[in-house]
Amino acid sequence: MNITAHNFKLTQTDREKTKNQKACTIWMSGLSGSGKSTIANALEVSLHSMNHHTYILDGDNTRLGLNKGLGFSEEDRNENLRRVGEVCKLMNDAGLIVICSFISPFEKNRQLAKEIIGDSFIEFFVDTDLSVCEERDPKGLYKKARAGEIKDFTGISSPFEIPQNAIVLKNNVEEDLDKNVQIIIQHLQNKNYL
Numbered sequence: 001m002n003i004t005a006h007n008f009k010l011t012q013t014d015r016e017k018t019k020n021q022k023a024c025t026i027w028m029s030g031l032s033g034s035g036k037s038t039i040a041n042a043l044e045v046s047l048h049s050m051n052h053h054t055y056i057l058d059g060d061n062t063r064l065g066l067n068k069g070l071g072f073s074e075e076d077r078n079e080n081l082r083r084v085g086e087v088c089k090l091m092n093d094a095g096l097i098v099i100c101s102f103i104s105p106f107e108k109n110r111q112l113a114k115e116i117i118g119d120s121f122i123e124f125f126v127d128t129d130l131s132v133c134e135e136r137d138p139k140g141l142y143k144k145a146r147a148g149e150i151k152d153f154t155g156i157s158s159p160f161e162i163p164q165n166a167i168v169l170k171n172n173v174e175e176d177l178d179k180n181v182q183i184i185i186q187h188l189q190n191k192n193y194l
Contacts, residue, residue: 015095019053022193023092025117026184029104029163030126031155032141033133033148035171036101039095039126042181044099053194054097072152081109085116092120097193105160122191124184125166130155132172 020087026043028036037058044054053097063070067083070076081104091098104110114121133155134142145153152158167187188194 002062012053012093012095015093019095020099021052021095022120023095023097024120024122024188024191025088025098025100025113026115026122026124026188027088027100027102027104027110027117028124028126028169029102029110029166030128030162030171031130031133032103032153033136033138034126034128035136035177036103036126037178038177039169039171040099040101042177043184046181046185046192047097050194052097053090053095054099056099056101057087058101059103064086070104078109078112081113082116085113088113088117088121092117097188102155103160105154105158105159106164110163122187123163123166124169125163126169126171126180128160128171 010114012023018056026040028040037056040056040058044056046052062084063080066087067080070080071184079104084102085167088098088100109124114123137143141150142156144150145156154160167183169183170176172178185194
């Protein structure tokens, strides 16, 4: 294919040193409305206040640009998360802490992301009761799915495979937000990312 990777002089380690952190990808999966993006936002604010360099990748935001042409077929969902994994890998190479908020309902997709990203992949499962997600329903998607307007909707007409090796974040009440942010920060500190 006439493609050869170029080896540049600066490395990920060099970039991490200037940022005083170790790069990683925090991958949060869970149902729509589980609070993934809310936790990601609060976590980024906390890490920023601690002078760490971060970036959030969110399902809707990546589909507005990078993955704009992809639909919600199984093939397109797979490609969506493959691309996100590749972006995470690049951002980690830049020395950043990447915070991902994606439903990512299937183990094979989370596993592929982990294979692409490598050892810096840290998986969290935002475990929120379906009834709570439906009650929140910030985009009105559950109502549409229950009415049959959206097919293959995760948690209603399409399964969510619960991660077996993820750190679980319970997120059923408002008070859980700060607790979950602290759980993630503590984990990053314990693993010497911060």
